[in-house]
Amino acid sequence: MIFTSLDWKRLASSLLITAIGLIALALTDRYYRGSVSQANAQELQRTAANVQDELSQNINAQITVAEDLQAFMLAPTSLPDYETFDRFAELLLDHYPQALAFQYVDPDLIIRHIHPLEGNESALDLDLTTRPAAPFVEKAIRERRLTVNNPTVTVQGPLAVIPRAPLYRGDEFLGLVQVVVEIDPLLEDATQSLGERFQFQLRDATGALFWGPETLGDGTVNAIIPVGDNRWTLTIGWRNAPPVPDPFVLVLIWGGGGALLLSLLFILNRAWARTEWLRQAVADRTEALEAEVTQRRQTEARLRESEAHLQAILNSAPIVIIATDKHGTFTLSEGTGLKRTGLKPGQVVGQSAFDLYGSLKIILPDGNSISGEELLARVFAGETLSGITELNGTFFDNRFAPIIDGNGLIKGMVGVSIDITERRQAEEAFQSAESRFRTLVENSSDEISIITADGRLLYESPTNNPTLGYPRDAFREQNIFQLLHPDDLERVQTLFGQLIREPNLQIRDQFRLRHQTGAWIWVEAVGTNLIAESSVGGIVINYHDITSRKLAENKTRQQLDRMTILRKIDQAIAGSMDLHSVLEIILSNGLDELRVDAAVILLYDPVEQILKFELGAGMHTEALKFTHLKLGDGYAGRAAQAMKTVHIPQLQAHGNEFQRSPDFPMEGFESYFGVPLIAKGEIKGVLEIFRRAPSEPEQDWLDFLETLAGQAAIAIDNAELFESLQRAN
Known part of the structure; x- marks a missing residue:
């Protein structure tokens, strides 16, 4: 049997696919096993956090009993007697079930009183300076705050902590109060909440183990439990072996993956069979492509002629056309409009648009202005923007758009600028004329009143439809401010005072006046100080009704x-x-x-x-x-x-x-x-x-x-x- 080069290629590709498939299956197997291990670690971490929160909240909730007892002792002007101390201790027992004994320590650090005394007689009159708790007692006195000792076995037998709080009135040290708080039930509750899957150890601030087994299995997690000013170390581990990978999933990975690999090899074999057929088809098509290439060359020649014609048009058109690549580098700069900027066609090709135009100011259609650098950045982000800019005294109306290829990727930018200098000059002249006309209109409003400096009405223009509905001269020689709405009165009087102080000053404002019907209507008024004009001798108020507009605005x-x-x-x-x-x-x-x-x-x-x-x-x-x-x-x-x-x-x-x-x-x-x-x-x-x-x-x-x-x-x-x-x- 003779192998052709195509056969050798087919064999090599089959072996390569098989090797890649087996590697992929091995990696999938490894990933699955790793995910199971990671899930076990995450579950252990969550369990540690839950136990940490439970123990921290429950134990700290109990040790606050010392602060309650401290507050009680310092509430009166002098320390309560032992009988009052016992009564309050009984009340605290109802709220703090884990409290075993309440103790008062005198300033000499000797335990002078215990409630209940029964079962605690051995602790009475103990000198704390000679006890292991001495450092915690000294810390409470020195720092004037609650301290908690390491867990210890009490005389009654259970495991407990002793929170103690100093008694200070000003700088006078009156002793301490301390409470023996049993923690066995709290630790038992935490142990039961873990179920059969986990177990934990607790060590005090010195590292001594006071709860849990001596050793834990592999894969433990540590957490710190704050107990007052003390710190315990919590270690969580598996009681039994952690979950292992599911055999069914492993069978699915290798069995399903193997079946998929066999299917792929079958498809590859059929693809090679078609390759030979395609090779012959390509040879047949080559001849046809040669004729097509010849035709394309002829088309490209005609395209170059069209580009030359377009270039001639650009050189004579009163516009500027630019284009850049995706980095903002100019690839095109044409148009007679360039002459007004001092540039020549093609002069900036190869330069950065950000360097050349980044500092320019562009005014957008909404009136806001942005820098050229911001405009370029937004266009390269996919926006199409237009705006007006000024360059060397010439104004251009610009439009910039991104160049997007068939895959939706931005490949550059194109921009068209039109010289609008003459049009802008005409618009400014029109706006100036419009401004003069608007000023005349604003001083020729619907009704005109003349008011003296003390607010009296001197004159009211005649009208067939008075804004306020009152007969003409109904308020002549009366103070016009009586018609103002109470909420507007102070503001309008302030503006009126400013008008009086500054001759020829003009102020515009909107306020409410009382109509003849009793309703309040909105007016817009323009006040002008013409007191110095002998023919006027007062404040001229031009006003008209804007109630409908106000209602529409609201x-x-x-x-x-x-x-x-x-x-x-x-x-x-x-x-x-x-x-x-x-x-x-x-x-x-x-x-x-x-x-x-x-x-x-x-x-x-x-x-x-x-x-x-x-x-x-x-x-x-x-x-x-x-x-x-x-x-x-x-x-x-x-x-x-x-x-x-x-x-x-x-x-x-x-x-x-x-x-x-x-x-x-x-x-x-x-x-x-x-x-x-x-x-x-x-x-x-x-x-x-x-x-x-x-x-x-x-x-x-x-x-x-x-x-x-x-x-x-x-x-x-x-x-x-x-x-x-x-x-x-």
């Missing part, structure tokens, strides 16, 4: 605020799967914008078919916290069942529908809205709104309330979908 501001809130809620829904936090955002923002006193969200449980309390805000009591309603029960149940908003303008007139809580009358609510939370045609819950005053809201308020309810329903539906996906995986 309406627009309210709509913008609501749109901002809805956008914030949309971002919260899109960025978080934590339903509770999203609903908190909806309630907190909704309460402020709707100007209501309280709100509650009830979630519908389709399994139990009841509405349950999920979240509330603005409540003075926990009246509705334990709500459980069936569909049709109460206002919320009716809203959910009918999938329609329920509005009760006067709760007191409709009886007590909130009998589910005896504390509800204490809230003092007067009006109520129940809005069903509906998503995809299904009820998700109910949004309840409460006010402590009767209300008849406008339609846009109701629309916003229903929109908030829709947002809440979407958040609930998303959370349910996410939870179902997690369960499915």
Whole structure:
């Protein structure tokens, strides 16, 4: 049998694929075993952290008894007698079940009193300066704070710690109080919480073992447990051997991987069979490609002619066209507009656009200005920008866009600049003329009044439709400030005083005046100090009614605020799967914008078919916290069942529908809205709104309330979908 070069290549590729496949299987096996080992280590670490938190919290909660006893001893002006000491110790035993004995140590550091004395007689009159606890006693006195000794076996038998606190009144040392706190039950609880899988050791600050077995298996984790000012070392280990890799998974890796490798070799063999066929097909196609290449060369020649023609156009066009590569280096710079900048076509090719134009100032269409360096950076980030810049006295209208290839990668930038110097000069002239015209208009408003320096009305221009509705000269020679709204009076008087002090000064302001009907209307006024003008002799006030505009502005501001809130809620829904936090955002923002006193969200449980309390805000009591309603029960149940908003303008007139809580009358609510939370045609819950005053809201308020309810329903539906996906995986 004769092997061709193609056969040898086929054999070599098969061997290579086999070797790579076996290496991949070995690496997968190693990765799986490593992941099992890592999971064991992580579980051991989590267990150590849980035991550390449990012991730290439980033991530190018990040793605070010494601080309570210290506070009791120092509360009166003199130390209490032993009988009072015993009574308070009995009270502490109810709150600190691990406390075995309460002791008072006099300033000579001798234990003078113990409660209870029974079983502790041997400790009475002990001199602590001769005991092993002496360093801890000295530290408590020196640092004037609670100290805790290392665990020790008490005379009663159990393991205990002794927290002690010094008694100082000013600089006078009155002794110490110390409590014997049993820790055996706490350590037993921690041991039982570990179950059969783990075991632990505890060592005191000196490294002495006081709890747990002498030795632990391989793979232990250490943690520090702070006990007052003391530190214990916790060591967690496996009671038995840790979990090992699953044999089924190992069989799956090697068995499945082997089957996949065999399939790949089969496919490779078939691919080699087609290679020979393709080789012949390529030879046949080569001849056709030679003819195609000839045609392409002819096309390229015509393209070069077109480029030469385009270059001629650029050299005569009143524009500038530039292009750069992805690093910002110029690859093209053409157009007659370059002459106005002192540059020649192609002069900057090869230079960096960041160096040449980085310090230029570009004015964007929104009026903001950015540097050339920032503009280039944003274009290279994918933005298309336009703006106006000035270079050597010439103004250009520019447009810059990234050059993106077929794979979506940015390969450079292209820019087109048009000389707009003449147009800009014309615009500035127009703006100047417009400014002069606007000044004339602003001083020729609807109505004109002349006021003296002391606020008296001298003159009111005649009009068929007076802004304030009063007859002409109704307030002549009267103080005009009596018509001002109280909230605007002080500000307007301050501006008026400034006008009086500065001749020819002009001030514009907006304020409210009382109409003949008693209503307050907004006016915009321009005041000019013409007191020095003999023909005027006062402050000229030009004003006109802007009430409709103010109302429209307030309406627009309210709509913008609501749109901002809805956008914030949309971002919260899109960025978080934590339903509770999203609903908190909806309630907190909704309460402020709707100007209501309280709100509650009830979630519908389709399994139990009841509405349950999920979240509330603005409540003075926990009246509705334990709500459980069936569909049709109460206002919320009716809203959910009918999938329609329920509005009760006067709760007191409709009886007590909130009998589910005896504390509800204490809230003092007067009006109520129940809005069903509906998503995809299904009820998700109910949004309840409460006010402590009767209300008849406008339609846009109701629309916003229903929109908030829709947002809440979407958040609930998303959370349910996410939870179902997690369960499915």
